[in-house]
Structure formats: C-alpha cells, structure tokens
Amino acid sequence: MTSPEEIRRRIESALPGAEVQVADTTGAGDHFEVRVRAAAFAGKTLIEQHQMIYGVLGTLMPEIHALSLRTAAA
Amino acid sequence: MADVLDEIAREVQDNKVVIYMKGTPSFPMCGFSAATVQVLREVGVPFKAIDVLAEPEKREAIKRFSNWPTIPQVYVGGKLIGGCDIVREMHARGELAPLLRAAVGG
Numbered sequence: 001m002t003s004p005e006e007i008r009r010r011i012e013s014a015l016p017g018a019e020v021q022v023a024d025t026t027g028a029g030d031h032f033e034v035r036v037r038a039a040a041f042a043g044k045t046l047i048e049q050h051q052m053i054y055g056v057l058g059t060l061m062p063e064i065h066a067l068s069l070r071t072a073a074a
Numbered sequence: 075m076a077d078v079l080d081e082i083a084r085e086v087q088d089n090k091v092v093i094y095m096k097g098t099p100s101f102p103m104c105g106f107s108a109a110t111v112q113v114l115r116e117v118g119v120p121f122k123a124i125d126v127l128a129e130p131e132k133r134e135a136i137k138r139f140s141n142w143p144t145i146p147q148v149y150v151g152g153k154l155i156g157g158c159d160i161v162r163e164m165h166a167r168g169e170l171a172p173l174l175r176a177a178v179g180g
Binding site (some may be wrong): 050054069 | 106142143157158159160163164
C-alpha cells in the first residue's frame with residue numbers, strides 16, 4: 001500500500017518548488033488523484049509532463065491500481 | 075515479447091486511431107477505458123479497439139512499447155497521445171477533434 005505522503009514526497013524532491021496535491025480516492029492506498037503544477041513542465045507537452053511523473057513514481061507504479069493525473073506548468 | 079511488440083507496431087501503423095483498453099467499447103471493464111472510449115465516440119472518428127484482457131500478452135507489452143505504465147493508451151498516426159486524463163483534457167481544450175480528424179482524413 002502506498003501513502004499519499006510518499007507520492008507527494010517523491011514528486012516534490014524530483015521537481016523542487018512544485019505544487020503537489022495527492023488524494024487517496026478510495027482510502028485503500030491504490031487509487032490516487034494527483035495534481036502537479038511545476039516550473040519544470042514549461043515547454044513540455046502533456047504526455048511529456050505525465051511521463052516525468054510516471055518516471056518519478058517508478059517503483060511505486062506497479063502497486064498503484066489507478067492514477068488520475070493532472071499537470072500544469074507553473 | 076519481441077513478436078508482440080512487432081504486432082503492436084503494425085497495429086498502430088495500420089490503423090489511424092487505436093485504443094488499447096480493458097474490455098471492449100461496448101463492454102468496457104474499467105472506468106478509465108470507458109471514459110476514453112466515450113471521448114473518442116464524441117469526436118466521432120472511427121477507431122480500432124484492442125482488448126488487453128482478451129489478448130493478455132499485450133497487457134504488459136503495451137506498457138513497454140511506449141514506456142507508459144497505464145492502460146488505456148490512445149495512438150494516433152502511430153504515436154501515443156496519452157491515456158484517459160490527457161485525452162479528456164485535450165478534448166476539453168478543443169485540441170483532440172482536429173488532431174483525430176486530421177489523422178483519419180490524411
């Protein structure tokens with residue numbers, strides 16, 4: 001089971017200054033809604049932005065059943 | 075695995091719009107797949123759907139194919155454009171329909 005804090009910590013340490021919101025939508029630690037606003041997203045396509053987040057979450061991804069992701073450049 | 079990756083490469087080249095999903099457009103087995111099919115239907119372009127539950131060897135292969143860890147995945151003109159969240163956001167911004175229509179018409 002993954003905690004929302006773990007997800008937020010990973011994203012914040014990879015993307016310093018990012019605004020990160022994580023909600024555990026079922027309370028079971030495997031369905032999450034993640035919102036990220038980061039300067040590092042500037043000039044990147046949505047798919048590149050999402051790929052950056054997937055890359056950061058890395059080893060957590062197989063434990064996460066569903067991840068709804070919304071990203072925006074700061 | 076290499077054979078499956080080759081087959082996927084052919085599928086996304088031979089069809090202008092392809093969705094890899096759980097279940098079928100009529101009977102989606104996952105809320106994200108259902109929502110993505112609904113957006114494609116709203117745009118109204120023909121698309122090919124591949125059910126990774128019916129073809130389990132593709133379920134893992136498709137994640138490796140584009141280094142993208144989730145399903146559904148939508149391909150347009152041979153390239154991954156995204157999963158449910160991106161497709162919905164592009165649709166909300168009015169960017170999806172022109173992209174799909176250009177691919178189908180071209």
